[in-house]
Amino acid sequence: xxxxxxxxxxxxxxxxxxxxxxxxxxxxxxxxxxxxxxxxxxxxxxxxxxxxxxxxxxxxxxxxxxxxxxxxxxxxxxxxxxxxxxxxxxxxxxxxxxxxxxxxxxxxxxxxxxxxxxxxxxxxxxxxxxxxxxxxxxxxxxxxxxxxxxxxxxxxxxxxxxxxxxxxxxxxxxxxxxxxxxxxxxxxxxxxxxxxxxxxxxxxxxxxxxxxxxxxxxxxxxxxxxxxxxxxxxxxxxxxxxxxxxxxxxxxxxxxxxxxxxxxxxxxxxxxxxxxxxxxxxxxxxxxxxxxxxxxxxxxxxxxxxxxxxxxxxxxxxxxxxxxxxxxxxxxxxxxxxxxxxxxxxxxxxxxxxxxxxxxxxx
Numbered sequence: 001x002x003x004x005x006x007x008x009x010x011x012x013x014x015x016x017x018x019x020x021x022x023x024x025x026x027x028x029x030x031x032x033x034x035x036x037x038x039x040x041x042x043x044x045x046x047x048x049x050x051x052x053x054x055x056x057x058x059x060x061x062x063x064x065x066x067x068x069x070x071x072x073x074x075x076x077x078x079x080x081x082x083x084x085x086x087x088x089x090x091x092x093x094x095x096x097x098x099x100x101x102x103x104x105x106x107x108x109x110x111x112x113x114x115x116x117x118x119x120x121x122x123x124x125x126x127x128x129x130x131x132x133x134x135x136x137x138x139x140x141x142x143x144x145x146x147x148x149x150x151x152x153x154x155x156x157x158x159x160x161x162x163x164x165x166x167x168x169x170x171x172x173x174x175x176x177x178x179x180x181x182x183x184x185x186x187x188x189x190x191x192x193x194x195x196x197x198x199x200x201x202x203x204x205x206x207x208x209x210x211x212x213x214x215x216x217x218x219x220x221x222x223x224x225x226x227x228x229x230x231x232x233x234x235x236x237x238x239x240x241x242x243x244x245x246x247x248x249x250x251x252x253x254x255x256x257x258x259x260x261x262x263x264x265x266x267x268x269x270x271x272x273x274x275x276x277x278x279x280x281x282x283x284x285x286x287x288x289x290x291x292x293x294x295x296x297x298x299x300x301x302x303x304x305x306x307x308x309x310x311x312x313x314x315x316x317x318x319x320x321x322x323x324x325x326x327x328x329x330x331x332x333x334x335x336x337x338x339x340x341x342x343x344x345x346x347x348x349x350x351x352x353x354x355x356x357x358x359x360x361x362x363x
Contacts, residue, residue, distance in 0.1 A: 038230070041305070043302060045299075049306060051316050056115055058071035064354075067097050067099075068096050069096070073090070074089065074320055074324040075088070076088045091115040095173075114180050116134070128193060131194045133196055133314070133317055134195065140197075154254050188292075194293050202285065203220075206273055207237065223284045224284065235274065238271075275287070278311070279310075284312075287304075339354050
């Protein structure tokens, strides 16, 4: 790196550092007027508990005339002698689109979510674990994105045969997800398994008053500052994702048209959230639990303390992430298999449609 570039980087860094200082001063003023109760951690529970962590991963590969999607999810029971030796349950799926990469990336995330919920439902049905650990927030189960073109299509009640190919794929995926989500919620309502959804890096503002919602203040930042880095936990906040479902009228319309029984009552999807930090100067993580299964925060935390990694996170979710992440070698092998099979059918089309894009080749 040249001296000129180093000097320029230093100038830019100085400008950003001054902005950070300004943000810090504003945060200090805000903290004095925000009250959050921070409780001491309970002792770990000594009861034998079966945990089932679930996580998913997805990747896209941009090609000259298409984009390939690959997604997978993994989960398994662990925590007791009886669960030793049980293999990971893996669900996989793939798709190919000819539209832009934005639609493909959105669809990849939706496919991954469906696979995660599928694995979660299967684990409850087969193993009846004490606690199911999902990745992310319970909110994300019901906050479903939809391409604007598809939203308009459903709103206008157009004939399905007039829907372009890629949007038709997306439509089918949304319907499939609705069916899986309804099956999962039925199992949650019928079984004793407690569902916890964990967010390691949360940008939520559940504890931030509206007055400060525009500031660079998230729950995590607030709690680290207010607690001065001490271990502990907050009291719960109640959320209502039913409001999000109501806001997506076209998705509900799509689900109702495909399956009249595909409904979610506001009560069954309400949940509560709280934050926990296990160690000095650790990062608080968010835990969500359905209100229908609600337990005292200290009861949940005492169970989670059984599976901490000695730092500020938990062992089962980390293992599930490692089992589900789509690494380069998986995507490359899958792409190679697709290319080889397509080339046997029609070499010319395979090379035109499946050749990696210039961006893919130069990365």
